[in-house]
Amino acid sequence: MAQKGSNSTVKLLGTWSSPFALRGRVALHLKSVEYEYIEEADVLNSKSDLLLKSNPIHKKVPVLIHGDVSICESLNIVQYVDESWPSKPSILPSDPKDRAAARFWAHFVDGNCFESIDAAAGAKDEAGRMTAAGSLIECLAALEEGFQKSNKGGDFFGGQNIGYVDIACGAILGPLSVIEGFQWAEIFKAHEAVKPYMPTVAEFIEFAKQKFNV
Amino acid sequence: MAQKGSNSTVKLLGTWSSPFALRGRVALHLKSVEYEYIEEADVLNSKSDLLLKSNPIHKKVPVLIHGDVSICESLNIVQYVDESWPSKPSILPSDPKDRAAARFWAHFVDGNCFESIDAAAGAKDEAGRMTAAGSLIECLAALEEGFQKSNKGGDFFGGQNIGYVDIACGAILGPLSVIEGFQWAEIFKAHEAVKPYMPTVAEFIEFAKQKFNV
Incomplete structure (x- = not known):
């Protein structure tokens, strides 16, 4: 069941081989967030327009696209997921x-x-x-x-x-x-x-x- | 006036020349936290026992010592100060x-x-x-x-x-x-x-x- 938190669509741009994209997927799974996973097809040889547009500074996966906002950097994504869907389970401790x-x-x-x-x-x-x-x-x-x-x-x-x-x-x-x-x-x-x-x-x-x- | 947040003593271990220690000092000042500033005297040539004990992994200033807990890494310290003394002004935005x-x-x-x-x-x-x-x-x-x-x-x-x-x-x-x-x-x-x-x-x-x- 998807958690409440936002009505905007959620997409995660990643590659199966990226240990950093894994972080985003685990966080979204833990929070039961419904999202579309988009595989960056050929990360070793080219970068998609979506990646270049959503992460113009680093041009790297993962990118979490939430409505019209892009969140980059995997640990940043994990904290964002924790804060945007604050229902349990919490990812960061409270103290x-x-x-x-x-x-x-x-x-x-x-x-x-x-x-x-x-x-x-x-x-x-x-x-x-x-x-x-x-x-x-x-x-x-x-x-x-x-x-x-x-x-x-x-x-x-x-x-x-x-x-x-x-x-x-x-x-x-x-x-x-x-x-x-x-x-x-x-x-x-x-x-x-x-x-x-x-x-x-x-x-x-x-x-x-x-x-x-x- | 010191903000409420904790009764434990607060110390910041830094050096005047450290741009990272500056971050801790600015955050503590913004939150009106009373603290003891301890200058790491000769950072280029030796490290004090207090530094080695309070930041055994990186052995670097700044270190925020709050009661019996040491917080290392300057951006981590700034977030910690914001969360431990949550009264205004907020350092991180709320959204x-x-x-x-x-x-x-x-x-x-x-x-x-x-x-x-x-x-x-x-x-x-x-x-x-x-x-x-x-x-x-x-x-x-x-x-x-x-x-x-x-x-x-x-x-x-x-x-x-x-x-x-x-x-x-x-x-x-x-x-x-x-x-x-x-x-x-x-x-x-x-x-x-x-x-x-x-x-x-x-x-x-x-x-x-x-x-x-x-």
């Missing part, structure tokens, strides 16, 4: 301290974690890959420590339910199939708001081959 | 669409704008500096266009009062004394919540000389 902690870790994922992932993907030799992998392992250890400190009982960062940090972290699961087997990752990927949108490891490998010409 | 736009532009400042500033500062030759300066000019043009589109009448991004995007943009004013003379910059720097914390151009030049050994 300002918990909200600040959630934003801190989400920012950490997009900064430090993705920096290491990009460095590993773009490394020119084995030494570069090892250095990047070392940084990434440090990031994951910091995330794990943050999870332990902030956890209030439950499988997810915020407790019993998927929240902002889980959705932020979910974006690194695809690129990092190496972390399969971690309990949180398995629980997250199996969640009904995540499973339909999470590509398989085989699909990711095929995509990466095309992207990096290997 | 989700406007909030999303404000977060988008703040993120743009920290991403694209500072990337260009850092590239210019770290350029090894004149060609590199020119390329970085070109990127920065493009960023400022995009910001200006965003300002024109979102402006609802008034000197600031959000209208009549300083808001989230102004505070985010205020951080680039120090490093960029080149944009002196722009009307928004002059109005922002003269504001009573900003003026006490904004270093002079001469102070910035002296600091940059030490930082970059020139």
Whole structure:
């Protein structure tokens, strides 16, 4: 059942392979928002007019198009969805301290974690890959420590339910199939708001081959 | 007069030269929060125990210490201040669409704008500096266009009062004394919540000389 919040049409422009578009889809699913999903068909080679028009600054998916307004940047989209459809479940916690902690870790994922992932993907030799992998392992250890400190009982960062940090972290699961087997990752990927949108490891490998010409 | 919001003590750990610490000071000033400002004395050469303990992940100022909780990352601090002391003036707008736009532009400042500033500062030759300066000019043009589109009448991004995007943009004013003379910059720097914390151009030049050994 669609939640009340707005009568305007909702569209999400994404690609199946985008870990950032996944965030938008999970948030919309959690809030039971009815929306049209538009696949940006050939993101590696060209960008659609709709993408260029709705995200002229960054020209990247995901873009949430709500009525005549475009919302860009995946974490921004998740916060927007939480605020525009304020009925339960809440994605961000209500206490300002918990909200600040959630934003801190989400920012950490997009900064430090993705920096290491990009460095590993773009490394020119084995030494570069090892250095990047070392940084990434440090990031994951910091995330794990943050999870332990902030956890209030439950499988997810915020407790019993998927929240902002889980959705932020979910974006690194695809690129990092190496972390399969971690309990949180398995629980997250199996969640009904995540499973339909999470590509398989085989699909990711095929995509990466095309992207990096290997 | 201090606003209600919390009885816990509030401290801000910063440095006078940090454009990010400036954001925290402006937000606290706008909300009339009584706080202790702690200058991180020698940020270029060493980090205090308090900084290492309160921001173990990034080890950077600013850090807002509220009771026994530390809030790191300047934009996170500004949002936290807005949410913890919810009385007027509001720093973020109330409408989700406007909030999303404000977060988008703040993120743009920290991403694209500072990337260009850092590239210019770290350029090894004149060609590199020119390329970085070109990127920065493009960023400022995009910001200006965003300002024109979102402006609802008034000197600031959000209208009549300083808001989230102004505070985010205020951080680039120090490093960029080149944009002196722009009307928004002059109005922002003269504001009573900003003026006490904004270093002079001469102070910035002296600091940059030490930082970059020139």
